[in-house]
Amino acid sequence: MTELYSLVDIAPTIAKVIGIPLPGVDGNVIPELVDRLQRCDRAILIIVDSLGYLTYQRLSSCMPHVRGATIRCRAVANHTTPAIASILSGCYPHTHGILTNADVLTSSIESILERAEECGIRSAVVIESKGAAAMKTKIDLSLGVPDSRDILDYDAKIRKYSIDLLKHKPVLMTIHFRAIDRYAHEKRSFDELKSAAESIDDHIKEICRHIDRNTGVIVCGDHPIHGRYAEDDQDVALVILDHIE
């Protein structure tokens, strides 16, 4: 796929697939993604922190379960909170105005998860505790993992809680894994970066074992990677997973 999309296009695309009204957003529907997901009535959006487009290419041999149609998306912010707010709302940062978790409570722009809840579509979120707390009043199924120095353990808890919440059959679920981003910030070796990618790949594989065939699994980055591996990585990867049997 050669056309360049944006992270703000993800929410309107998922909204179209699942049937959630999402008027007034900045993004547009990605037709190729709708085609791929046309048989899906549920979706899981897995945000892999710092999964830039070229970073995904470099790490893809360590992520054998993150395979499928790959779309190159323009990033909208260099930092996690505004970027994830854009992914979930379909709006640019200057529209949603969310720079910190506290802003989630005051922003007039709602996420696709909140819009889903409002029309009776059950949604779920498994993210860092402070972010989860900010969304807890608005979303039925919300679990947070406290930030940790041991980021591999943190991601393992995200996986466990995600599998726990899948038992409640959410129609839309969002998860956030962070090990690649943390290792990049800590200036770890490329081999260590690869081990972070392998651990996230294993989490995604296990999560996919707990979903049915009608669940579309979408993996995306939130912003290009920071630090010495950034090089010319300016865009973000978006992968619609082929089903793992």
Ligand SMILES: [Zn+2]
């Ligand atoms: Zn991030």
